[in-house]
Amino acid sequence: MTPGTAAASDRDLTASPQRAVLVEQVRLIYGVLGRSSWSTLALSLFVAWVLRQLGTPIAIWLVAQTLLKLSEQIEIRxxxxxxxxxxxxxxxVRRLMVTQSLHAAGWxxxxxxxxxxxxxxxxxxxxMAIGGVLSGGITSYSPLPRVHLAYICTFIVVELVSFVALWLTAGSNPYFTYMPLLMIIYCLGTYSNTTVAGQTYQRTIELSFRNAxxxxxxxxxxxxxxxxxxxxDEANAAKSTFLASASHDLRQPIHALGLFLALLDRSRLDDVQRDTMNQALAALRASSEMLDALLDFSRAEAGVIVPQWQSFAIGPILRQIEEETGSTADDRQLxxxxxxxxxxxxxDPTLVKLILQNFVTNAIRYTVTGGLLVGCRRRGTVVRVEVWDTGIGIPKDHHEAIFADFLQLSNPERDRRKGLGLGLAIARRLADLIGARITLSSKPGQGSVFGLELPASVATPPLETQPQPAVVPAFKRSGDRVLILEDDEAVRQGLCALLADAGFDAVGCETIAEACAAARREAPDLAICDFRLRNGENGIEAARRLRALAGQELPVLLITGDTHPTRLAEAARADLTVLHKPVPADLLLKAIGNSMTVPLAEHAAAEDG
Structure with missing residues (x-):
């Protein structure tokens, strides 16, 4: 049979369940006959040996039985x-009915x-031998009772002929004469059992097909x-890639703008100029907050956040959040x-603060009148921190939806002052990360209560620490050489100008090759590298090569606007200080100071020397 024919047959079986059942029944019968033929042949040999004094008739019968069994085996194999x-x-099926009828005639x-x-x-x-063969037919033919019916009909016909022949023969033993009739009755009984077993076989086959x-x-x-x-997964990866690319491209000009505004803010301005400067800085902060939300979202997606477990007081964190966001509530008269x-x-205190900060920020954004209350209480082994507000409220059927990415129920106009719709999504991811539970109770028009359930802990006294020597921030000293590797010209110029104004010897480079050449001419005291450079280069490779030239102790700040999870994970594994664009000028200078500081005594000794 060709493959095309076999495929067509498979389609026919699928289209006709009854035909598929019949095929399985025929397979089962041939499987049983292939195993039982040898046992019935052995029984034939034993019967012929017992009746060997009958001579030629029993020999002819044995030859016929042997030929039938051997031909059956050849046919099957x-x-x-x-x-x-x-x-x-x-x-x-018809072929089976014919061949099995011949076997029935023999017995x-x-x-x-x-x-x-x-x-x-x-x-x-x-x-007894014939009775055993007839009983074995129940097992052999139960998969398809009509084959057994052909066998039984043939056997009955032969037995009737035997009965008539024996009855007409003078002097026959009457017990022998009527034995064919008894065998017919026994034969009908075996067929009755076969039909019952056949129904079970059919149901089993049909059930197996349904299971299949x-x-x-x-x-x-x-x-x-x-x-x-x-x-x-592909869509999620594409989303992460898009967010990372968009975030990086947006962060570059905002980062450069922040550097130039910081430089301008350090200069002398009149009142009108100072007011304009403050408005520009406020707009810059709003843009930075939205990009920070994208960064937090990407960090959560990347799985690079590792909780730092410790026991801590919740009160100072709540007060710190109020100090940082209270002015925003005052501006809205809340x-x-x-x-x-x-x-x-x-x-993890940092992650707990970020979650609660998102709750508070969300409450301020969606509250028009009234205000908000932040507090906590203990219930057994759990401390629940709650943020109450008198805002617009959330319908019950949206309580789960608000934690979706980029979803804002009451911001169809996409007012940038209300963020990107990522705050609660980030809070949910971080809560899952630290094993905390977020609760929500809200009524439209009356306000909402967001809760964060944390495991309670006992107060831990602070460890006694030795006083540390004072440090001198790097930007308080002059002449330190800072190598800046940045391929964006505006950002590079802004960094150089800001650091030069702070008293550093700032050297700007566009490629790793230029940075290495500058390091060979004079070793830098610190390097600032952008993560994503041109021609497939990156800041991690630049840091490795610069340290090979200037020494492994060279402090390196890695500044990146990339939020792709893979890139973030790679940066997290590097032994570098990572800052994310846009970096406020004061934060950048503080990071430089932390990287370049030396104990005051050592610095004074160096100056005395």
Missing amino acids: WFIRDEAITAHPERM GALLWIAAAEAQPDQFIFVV ELARSLEREVERARRAQAEA FYRTRDSDLWVRS
Whole structure:
């Protein structure tokens, strides 16, 4: 059978369940016959040996039985193919009915042969042998009872002929004469058992087909789910790539603008100029906050945040959040109250602060009148920190949706003052990371209560530490050489101008090759490298090469506007100080100071020397 024919047959089986069941029934019968033929042949040999004094009749019978069994084996092993059964099951059923009828005729004739000259004990043995063969037919033909029906009909016909022949023969033993009729009755009983077993076989086969179809359906569903998951992963990766690229491209000019504004802010300005400067700085802060939200989101997506577990007092964090965001509430004429608390929790203080800060910021943005209250209370082993507001409230059917990425229920005009819709999504991810639970209770028009449940902890006294020597910030000293590697000309010029104004010897370079050449001419005291450079270069490779020239102790600041999870993870693994664009000037100078500071005594000794 050709592959095309086999495929067509498989389609036919799928289209016709009854035909598929018939094919399986025929396969089962051939499988049983292939194993039982040898046992019935052995029984034939044993019967012929017991009746050997009958001479020629029993010899002829044995030859016929042997030929039938051997031909059956040859047929099954070399001529019956699964493709033929699948393509023509009805034809194979008719073939089985013919061949098994011949076997039935052989065993039916044995009773007539034995009745002629066999001794009573031999005749009883023959009856027992035939009864065993008829009983075995239940097992052999149960998968397809109509094959057994053909076998039974043939056997009955032969037995009727035997009965008539024995009845007409003068002097026949009456027990021998009527034995064919008893065998007919027994034969009908075995067929009754075969039909019952056949129904069970058919139900089992049908059930196996249904199970197979269910398994195939499950495989299809799993495959569809796998493809859907792969598509979702690709879409998520594309989203992360887009956010990273967009964030990087936006951070570059904002970073440069912040540097120039910081430089301008250090100069002498009149009142009008100072007011304009403050407005520009406020706009810059708003843009920076939105980009920071993108950075927090990408960091959470990247999985580079590792919680730092410790016991700490929650009160100072709540007061710090009020100090940082209270002015925003004052500008909107909202009251902001934080209840004092002496409770302690065990978690990551930085991540807890970020989560609560998102709650507070969200409350301020969506509250028009009234204000917000922040407090905490203990319930058993849990401390629940709550942020209450009198804002617009959230419908109950949206309580879960508000934690989705970029979703803002009450900002269809996409007012930039209300952020990007990432604050609660970031809070949920960070809460999952530290094993905390976020709760929400809200009524539209009345306000909302966001809660964060943290494991309670006992107060831990602060460790006694030795006083540290004072340090001299780098920007208080002059002449330190800072190598700046930045491929964006505006950012490079802004950095050079800001650091020169702070008293540093700033050297700007566009490529790693230029930076290495500058380091060979004079070793820098610190290097500032952009992460993403041109021609596939990056700041991590630049830091490695600069340290190879200037020494492994060379402090390096890695500044990046890239928020892609892979890039963030790579930066987190590097032994570098990482700053994210746009970097405020005071934060940049502080980072430089922290990287270049030396103990005051050592610095004084160096100056005395």
